[in-house]
Amino acid sequence: MLPSVYAPKDFKRLRAAGDIVARCFDFIAPHIRAGVSTGEIDRLVAQFLKASDARSASLGYHGFPRHCCTSRNDVIVHGIPRDDEVLRSGDIVNVDLTLEHKGFHADSSQMFMIGDVTPNARKLVQVCQDALNSAIAVCAPKVPLSEIGRVIEEVVTPHGFSISRDFIGHGIGKVMHDDPQIYHWHDKKFDKVKMTPGLVFTIEPIICERGNKCKIDADGWTARTADGYLSAQWEHTIGITEDGAVIFTQRGE
Numbered sequence: 001m002l003p004s005v006y007a008p009k010d011f012k013r014l015r016a017a018g019d020i021v022a023r024c025f026d027f028i029a030p031h032i033r034a035g036v037s038t039g040e041i042d043r044l045v046a047q048f049l050k051a052s053d054a055r056s057a058s059l060g061y062h063g064f065p066r067h068c069c070t071s072r073n074d075v076i077v078h079g080i081p082r083d084d085e086v087l088r089s090g091d092i093v094n095v096d097l098t099l100e101h102k103g104f105h106a107d108s109s110q111m112f113m114i115g116d117v118t119p120n121a122r123k124l125v126q127v128c129q130d131a132l133n134s135a136i137a138v139c140a141p142k143v144p145l146s147e148i149g150r151v152i153e154e155v156v157t158p159h160g161f162s163i164s165r166d167f168i169g170h171g172i173g174k175v176m177h178d179d180p181q182i183y184h185w186h187d188k189k190f191d192k193v194k195m196t197p198g199l200v201f202t203i204e205p206i207i208c209e210r211g212n213k214c215k216i217d218a219d220g221w222t223a224r225t226a227d228g229y230l231s232a233q234w235e236h237t238i239g240i241t242e243d244g245a246v247i248f249t250q251r252g253e
Contacts, residue, residue, distance in 0.1 A: 004171030089115025
């Protein structure tokens with residue numbers, strides 16, 4: 001049996017954790033605008049989690065110093081919020097939040113477009129969200145895990161964007177990172193690994209404006225596109241049911 005397979009009673013706890021993530025994004029969204037620092041976004045996240053009886057799973061994870069990740073423009077993932085990084089019109093920024101609530105984890109990220117962004121930046125953000133939604137739509141019992149990557153490639157490739165292969169989705173639940181690995185491109189080694197009811201994992205495609213190679217800053221965390229062009233990411237935590245998939249980190253599911 002695959003790891004990260006949970007009982008229906010656990011789905012209720014995962015739903016509760018995911019709902020806090022979704023409500024946190026609702027809380028911070030009005031504040032994410034030009035003139036606001038990524039450090040301030042992190043403080044807002046910390047404030048909301050404390051009031052919600054939840055804990056940031058990122059803070060202290062292998063030494064990560066903040067409550068969330070803020071990845072701006074050419075930063076692919078793991079951007080560290082800073083008071084001296086101020087959002088400007090034209091920026092795109094990803095906020096990635098993983099929390100633990102009563103023993104269960106939920107993980108999601110969203111893109112925010114600041115002011116007047118370029119048409120290609122807007123397209124990048126939209127195509128990435130479309131890829132995530134299309135991948136979730138095919139998730140169901142007996143579907144190969146490789147179908148996720150195949151669908152994402154099908155959505156992204158016609159637009160000339162590339163898919164990062166350095167970062168992947170993962171099983172989640174009582175721990176933040178678990179098997180199975182979730183590739184965002186088709187890999188035939190997962191053709192025979194089938195989804196099963198109770199399986200819980202993240203889908204979190206990262207797509208790049210041009211090349212998909214990355215480089216890591218001196219802080220050991222911040223991953224950027226090697227060519228300096230933009231990247232975008234969207235993420236949800238989902239669970240496989242008898243009929244399809246439930247999105248834990250989306251309001252109203």
